Amino acid sequence: MVFILVSVLINVMGLGLVIPVLPKLIEHLAGSVQAGAYYNGIFIAIYAAMQFVFAPILGRLSDRYGRRPVLLAASFGTALDYLIAAVTPALWLLFVARLVAGILGASFSTANAYIADVSRPEERAKNFGLIGAVFGLGFILGPGIGGILGQIDLRLPFYFAALLSFVNGLYGWFVLPESLKLENRNLSHTSNNPFAALSILKRTPLLLGLSGSVILINLAFQILQTVWVQYTTYRFEWSILQTSLSLVLVGVTAVAVQGGLVRLIVGRLGERRSVLLGQGAGIVSFTLYGLATQGWMMYATILLGSIGNVSQPASQALISRSVSAREQGAVQGALSALVSLTGMVGPLFGGFLLGQVARAGVPTWMVGMPFFVGALLYGLGFVNTWLTFRRVPPGEAEEAPVATPVAEHA
Template identity: 50%
Template sequence: MSEQVQQGQVPAGQGRRAAFGFIFATALMNSISFGLIIPVLPNLIKAFTGGDTAQAAEWNVVFAITWGAMQFICGPLLGLLSDRIGRRPVLLVSVFGLALDFLIIAVAPDLMWLLVGRILNGMTAASFSTANAYVADVTPPEGRAKAFGWMGSAFSFGFLIGPALGGALGDIDLRLPFYVAAGLSLLNGLYGLFVLPESLPPERRTTRFDLTRANPLGSLRLLRSQPDLLGLAGIGFLFQLAQTVLPTVFVLYTGYRYGWSPSVMGLAMMASGVAGVFVQAVLVGPVVARIGERGALLLGCAAGAAGFAWYGFAPSGLLYMAGVPIFALMGFLMPGLQGLMTRRVAPNQQGQLQGANQSLQGIASMVGPALFGLSFAWSIRHAEVLQAPGLAIYLASGLLFAALVLGTRVARAPLAIAQA
């Protein structure tokens, strides 16, 4: 490592581009690790309940709410900690922690140990928000939307190949994907330990760790500290809440309405993932350069609202798939939003900002499964009253329409851009 890297500094120019490459690789490996366990965790829970599907579904909700609660509590804490001691130590603790979490889940003898693993997983999953703070550190404000688009593509690509690989490994042994995820996380940690440079030099760190700000309620003070920042955070919350609809009801909805088999569902998810990666990795940069971060944010909100409405209306599977290109344009939303939000806070507050965002994501993860799962169940049970099997997806569309309306009021460039 160079002397600058050893001292916790990212050099300008080529060094900044190299630093972004390091964090992109970290995000990609992390996303693959998470994607690996998606298709097998519910079945592992079901195995612990003796094959009782209803009981497994109840436990799955408990696990989802618990994970979201840990994000809600720990996101601000770890975000502020990264502002105080640097991004690299927090990333290392998170990634090595994930390796331990996955290993605990892999060897768990019962549901209680499985729950312990998920609690630790939620506590240490700050690598996503800290990675975003790292991007803000090493990218000039005018280039952040494009960089966040690339980060989004890393997450999308990881979730594109992770579930397919996890499903194949799960057919061999339900616990095998967790061992592989633990191994990938361990390799990711070693990569960070020996390769990843620090992005936040000592002179740009916050001077003290304030516990009054290192909690979900305290983090709201930061969101109120700059004009329109709280409104932008509200757009992010509405987006994250709407996003939970597909993980909650996609399998049940497409099976009920279109009679799709698991293999068809997998192909549909893959097609959606490919379209999302293309938008985030290829289109975000030139489109943001042309229409700006505000335009990208509004385009993403409008496309998401229209895409969800299309999915809820589509009377056939073929028409459902025709909506994929529209829905994929929602990939402009987060790069535009992150670009606008990171411009409004100082370098030593980027971690706190991302921690606050992750806390809001935790709330969305707790509320979303109940909101969309119950509304989908109601629409099926009362089909004779309201012929709307896509009710839950319409609700997601409404949330993004609300985000679009809010965006027209608060999505504007700040009067003064924080120096990066």
């Protein structure tokens, strides 16, 4: 566990380093603010599209050849990608770099499969919580360091991210052990069609039901992430510092909940009730974001809604137990592909909603519409999860089926 958590932390820090400066670099290469905003939207969409296409592929490759080769290739490849972004004089070359980054970023699903490999079934919720906490820590440290380096030179965070990724590759090469035993590897022929790869999510009724909730809830999150900065600036006239502090608070609460409270909550309530608790907290927090009339209310809601972070690791634990060891990579890859699909749709929808309500003459209560829509999506996800749990008895869900060739479901 320690090996993979360190590897993920370094990887996420590298990703977080470039978040504060990438839009500025795009704007610099595009030549104007307007063109920069246009191309930034395209770059976000292409990044998500590449993750959608390649997450299932990398997941299946990790089922066939092991997790370690995929993780190592992603680390060294990402180092080269950041280096290209650091030195590129042309926008098209940065576009290629982001395309490659989307492909290699799909390897995060392999890290989830690694966690499933090395964890006993009863420990998976706790360990998925730890990897979520590491993500939160990486997104606290990465953007903070990236913002400081970016003030010195716009390209410096990319050089540092390249160095971190290279160090991560060396760490993996010399320290990270393989987690997937030879007898658990899936050697059957698999399809490279990402839509066909999603068919593994029909493997069990529990997996299919929870996949629907993944789509709905991640659509809500994509809307929130898209509108947060512009909404808080428009609604409360927040400065960049205030926005940054709010994001730091989100990361800190995620670390606290997924790194510690998950074990206590899941231990007391069980995985199913923990999933529903987290999703219910999401409904409440999104509603309160939309109703907030003062900036301090947003901070208070972040604290209140942080309990929602218990849902993801508990859900991952249930999902990982519903399939065999040979299919962990394929399932995690397919789930990542679903999240990437929401990453293509959610930002467009969220931006459209904010554009419609951030106008003169719009009633005050309607300004929070992006968050109200997010609360509705969360509510639909909650209902879907509840109905799924009613249809699938706990004993049936917790026993993985006998593995059959994945090709039959592709």
